[in-house]
Amino acid sequence: MQHDFATPIERRHPRAQGQTPEWPSMKWGRYTPDVLPLWVADMDFVSPPAVMKVLHDRTEHGVFGYGGVPNSLRDTLCAWSLKHYAWNIEPDWQLWLPGVVPALHIASLALTEPGEGVLTVTPIYPPFLKVADNTGRLKQTASLAAPITSGAPWRLDLEALGEAITPATRLLLWCHPHNPTGRIWDEQELAGLAELVCRHDLLLVSDELHCDLLLEEDARHRPLAAMFPALASRLVTLWAPSKTFNLAGLTTACAVISDDKLRARFAAKCRGLMPETNVLGLVAAEAAYGQGESWRQELLETLRKNRARLVEAVSCWPGVEMHPPESTYLAWLDLRRAGLGKNPQKILLEEARVALSDGADFGWPGFVRLNFGTTPDQLNEALDRLDVLLNTAG
Structure with a gap:
């Protein structure tokens, strides 16, 4: 692969070298450092090189007044x-x-x-x-x-x-x-x-x-x-x-x-x-x-592999149901029969230290949404944590 979808990027409190202010991340900044966030729908990957270059060129211009759509x-x-x-x-x-x-x-x-x-x-x-x-x-x-x-x-x-x-x-x-x-x-x-x-x-x-x-x-x-x-x-x-x-x-x-x-x-x-x-x-x-098309194609390869890893993990969790997502980097898990009570998102956060989106916010309590748009290592660590809790609860 030409692009790097494997190296973790520091997102909790990144900053320019030796400078302030910090550049906080909603995804990584909501919870304490011991929590792995797989909730809000942004990915943990650097954007395409062409995007990085054009943003660098535009900021070098130095004037950010009102613009128009080219x-x-x-x-x-x-x-x-x-x-x-x-x-x-x-x-x-x-x-x-x-x-x-x-x-x-x-x-x-x-x-x-x-x-x-x-x-x-x-x-x-x-x-x-x-x-x-x-x-x-x-x-x-x-x-x-x-x-x-x-x-x-x-x-x-x-x-x-x-x-x-x-x-x-x-x-x-x-x-x-x-x-x-x-x-x-x-x-x-x-x-x-x-x-x-x-x-x-x-x-x-x-x-x-x-x-x-x-x-x-x-x-x-x-x-x-x-x-x-x-x-x-x-x-x-x-x-x-x-x-x-x-x-x-x-x-x-x-x-x-x-x-x-x-x-x-x-x-x-x-x-x-x-x-x-x-x-x-x-x-x-x-x-x-x-x-950005070549980057997108490699992203899709990464997401397909992450999805396969997630499907494998879910198959071992008693009482957990999931239809493998056909699109997006988001998975919708039914935890109503997983032995975690009425608020499984809270239990997973408190005991496994993995932050997922609460299904109640989507209109369906008892479900969670999991964002697998992250590096394989970070996904594996989160799934290992969930595996310990869900196998015990089930």
Whole structure:
């Protein structure tokens, strides 16, 4: 491998040599030094060399005033979309924003009225569940169909989703591929979703943040907008380089909206509520999409090996169930029968000193989300700690 995904990087309190201030990490700074953090979704890998170089060059310029989105970035994303997703997007469809979570909130404000329903399907990335409350809308949820047998995949329950839609429902927040289960939705599930959206005249936000991290060798992401052109007048697609290239701290994302009227509504609500684009994030995004493909391919090899190691470990833990994630670097573990009580995340933190994300925040208590986007040695150490506790508890 040309790139290093094995050497641990100091992330607790790194700093420039002999200088202050420190550069704290949310992931590594929340807990005491004896805790291994496998929770929040950022990886422990150095970003692609092309990104490092362009950021160095940009900082050497020394002026960080208000910037604009360069045409070259728009063209680069168009090329990436066509090559990887077979979706021929236009530069003018792109609205570059400071992150996907702010974009979810802007969508609610721009596309719904106070009191209208914002629907999402659980388990789900926690900010989805806060959008309605934060924007004065009606929070609505439906549940995925949990696996019936050990190792089986989670499924979209179209009947449950349809029953959750009421006359108040206006907006559906969707995650494709799915965080936290790692599902790559199949065409039948997505066709059923599209039919429900059209039948009930809903607007749809498709968070496709993990679309470049498909772990199945033959899988290829298909954006909802490419699969179902009839959704164009009601669909916002959210992309970002943050998960793929480990750039979350540069707060840069893109809403791709082909419909002029829908895009204008979204853009109008951004004014005054969103900060200007991040000048470093924009150049990093262009370098990542334009020159980061070899790094991404090696990352996928590392994540596949880490996933295999995780699957091996889970198979030895009594009462623990997991469908191997088909995408992302996140695994969704069912610990309800592992003998750890009602709050397994707390027990794993206190007794194994491994920090995972609490399933209750995703709408499903008794589960945890594990981030395996870390070096093999750090993953092995965390799994060894969990192995001691889970084998004893089971």
